Amino acid sequence: MAKQTTLRERSDRWSDWAVILVLVLALLLGWGVMAYAQGQRESYTDPDSGLSVFYPKGWLLKAEEGLAFQAVDPDSSGFRTTYQARPLAISATESLTSSLGAALNDASLARAQEGTAYRMLDLGEGEAVSGAPSVEAEYVYVVEGRDLFVQTLPAVVRGLDIAVALEERAFLFSLLAEEDEYPDALSAFRKFVESAARK
Numbered sequence: 060m061a062k063q064t065t066l067r068e069r070s071d072r073w074s075d076w077a078v079i080l081v082l083v084l085a086l087l088l089g090w091g092v093m094a095y096a097q098g099q100r101e102s103y104t105d106p107d108s109g110l111s112v113f114y115p116k117g118w119l120l121k122a123e124e125g126l127a128f129q130a131v132d133p134d135s136s137g138f139r140t141t142y143q144a145r146p147l148a149i150s151a152t153e154s155l156t157s158s159l160g161a162a163l164n165d166a167s168l169a170r171a172q173e174g175t176a177y178r179m180l181d182l183g184e185g186e187a188v189s190g191a192p193s194v195e196a197e198y199v200y201v202v203e204g205r206d207l208f209v210q211t212l213p214a215v216v217r218g219l220d221i222a223v224a225l226e227e228r229a230f231l232f233s234l235l236a237e238e239d240e241y242p243d244a245l246s247a248f249r250k251f252v253e254s255a256a257r258k
Contacts, residue, residue: 100254103128108146110230113254115247118142127230138202138214140236140244142251147222147229156184159194159222159229166220166231167196175201175213185221188252193223199238217241221252230255 100113103120105127118130128144149158163182171177177200185195196219203213215238222231232255234241234248 103130105144108228108230110144110146110225111256112144112251114142114251135236135240138216138235138237140240141234142248143231143233143235144255145231145233147231149224149229155224156192156194159192159224162229162231163194163196163220163222166222167198170198170200170218173200175203186249188221188223188255189225191223191225193221195222196220219245219248223252223255225255 099116101116101118102111102113104111108127110127112128114128114130115132117134118132121129121131123129126143126145128142130142132140147159147162149155149162153161160182167177167179167182177198179196179198181195181197183195185193187193197217198220199215199217201213202216216235217238218236219234220231221233222229224230232248232252234244236244
């Protein structure tokens, strides 16, 4: 009887050690995956505004007037998923949130003139970015092909603008993606905005 109890205790100890070993391996694997994912980003610093961001590795940088940053996903289909950042002029006399909201309204008016069937879906205070308040606008519009010799269906583009002040300078961060790719692109875009800093 004592022999069976000893064998059972030994077996229980081996089970305990096996559980601990599996737990340690899972933690090491999770750390490795996290390190790999973080290594899959590149950095960019705009010389004019001093804005510094980390964007997905392999995306194409695309310069455009008025933008501090723009990158396009070459692997997205149809309308290319795009990240943009532009400096904003904000009022020193108004509160920060109302000033960011006014800048967001101006950006929305400009977008409404660029695309067809522009529709604002939501406008309001957003999640804090690095401890700073933000204002967000979500919208949708239609983009038609610009090449007259290629017939393509119009693309429904969904966008998110996040206006935030970083160290006494305000920026508007934008995500533009086809409607079916937008939900998957959203969390990565929020990480992109969180990575922003001024140098």
